[in-house]
Amino acid sequence: MQLVSLLDAKLIHYEERHESLEMVYYDLVERICQHHKLPVCGKKLLEIVLNREEEASMVYPSGVAIPHVRMDDFDDTIIAICFLRQPILVRDIKLKWVVMIITDKSSSKLYLNVVAALLRLSKDEVMMSVLEVNNNGHDAYNTFKDFKIAVKEDLTLRDIMISDPVTVKPQTNLREISKLMNEYGYSFFPVVDDMHKYLGEIQILNYLKVGVPDYLLMMDNIQFLRSFEPLEKIFENEEKVIVGDIMEKGNMILSPDDSIIEAVFEMIQHKKPHCSIVEHGVLVGVVTAMDIYRKVIRA
């Protein structure tokens, strides 16, 4: 299915200036309600959209926001798009366009595929630059038509992965890992070489294990031990120990073309809430269980 088949030129417009995300949403709700008769409309619909936004942000790093509402007693999918001539800054992300989707409760797969297609589009700089210079909805509609953007039947990991993850090298020492963990709040980093080839990964437990020798792990329980010097003094070794010494090799990895269910399956099987995505030996992204939850299940 082509994305354009789901679009309506009347619901695509260019906006010279909006002060806030809320105003864009208001605008889009107005336009949708003008052309369609929905069970819930106007202020109430806006409220629903804003509440959702508060729960989990719909703004993606590639500069698009995709708010959506799943409506009772409704059986269709409506898409309204607003391109912002002047980007709005939302949590350090330069928001350049907003796509509002109203859909029914059952067709979540279609909705997810539309989101995936939009996300792919938002990352394509060439297509985006063409869309940005259009003047009205009809031109934009025709551009969408020319692009022949297909709505895929199935979502793959490529659609939801973080494609530019923070990586480390085998020679990175623990002090730097510490810094990265603090800076990004991640507990897991893929390890790559200079050519960005995937080598393995390191996670917070590998870091902590530096202070817990193997023999301690062999004991059935260590309740008799109230404190343990090597653990408390990990930071003293932070510069001596490098990622290459403690990283995990041979972890499960997935390909960007793998399905979401495969990722979920592997994560459950291996009890790991994250996974590196590798294509031809090169790291291309990372997907976490949280991503799947946020972008697929909760979406």
Add this chain to the structure above:
Amino acid sequence: MMTMTYALLVVGISYLFIATEWINKMTAALLGSFIFVIAGLIGQEDAFSYIDWNVIFLLIGMMIVVAVLKDTGVFQYAAIKTAKAARGKPIRILIMLFIVTALISAFLDNVTTMLMMIPMILLLSQELKLQPMPFIINICIASNIGGTATLIGDPPNILVGSRAKLSFMDFIFNMTPPVLLIMAISIAMIWFFYHKKLKVSNRDRAKLMEYNENSMIVKPLLLRRSLIVVGLLLVGFVLQGALGLEASTIAMCAAMIMLIINDKKKVEQTLMHGVDWETLLFFIGLFMLVGGLHKSGFLELVAHKIVILGNNDPRNISVILLWFSGITSAVLGSVPMVATLIPTVKEIYQVLGVNDGNALWWSLAMGSCLGGLGSPLGLTSNIVTIGIAKRNGIHISFWQFFRYGLIYMSYSFAIATVYVLIRYF
């Protein structure tokens, strides 16, 4: 003659793989034994009849008892209690742990003992800032010596006991005295070598004394109950002769009671993780393999040669057996050697025409148990110990281990030889 050559070839290649572990031991033994069957050197029925189920069930029974007992935390409790009872004095810790390990090992198999003791040793040496190497090697050897003392302490004893119809108490009366002597000399040696070398600061000692060993006992009720079962098991072993029961029956009964007093949901887990099926299948393969070799007539031939070599004198033959089994065990591993020598000893008894006295059996048991003592290749527990040490950054080379082992082995064999000669002839 042809059959014998083929049989020797199959057994020889299997033993080579078993000793070198180029392929998994169990796989090598079982594959070898079924090649026997395929080659028509022995019928399957016949091969199966060589499997000593008394040994297999005794092993299963003891494995289950130990698995449940281990769950209670009692062994690590004992280790910490010992270190604290030594008041943190390093030489006392070393000697007392040496004794406790030997004692535990007299009732547990060596690998299990080492899997529990070595982590403790590493922790203690880390906390007390002591060189771990002497502790590791001496404790490992302690478990080897301790296992020699009883029927259930070491696989060679289980094998000899079963085939020679020797009871638990027979082992206590015959094997324990020389082991006690070896222990005494070992302790004296440890004291001589280390009492000036090991030093611990007051602060590190205080850290050790802070250990709360009582918190190791996670399931006090299970511990009380299983100690009662273990007590009954020992009583059963002591009365084995009077009861007229095989050791395996007693051990299996205790094992089943252990499973009942433990959590019902844990039965499967105990059977999965507590019972070493690989070892059991290895034994089964070995029995069939040796059975095939026996049937080929080779062992009878060896028996004759040994008798001639020993000048028809049981006294000489005992000493030959002791040293031969010792040296071969050190190189090839004690279990395959003992399995092969048992039918050989039976043949020797036939050739000699004497049936009274078990001197040859005791020589075989002592030789093969003590043979693995100091050889880093001879005993699985030694290999396991070196492996654990290595994973913790302590590299023990073949020669480092062997240097200690050789000292222990030389006086152990001297004592064993003198003991056999004085006691039985």
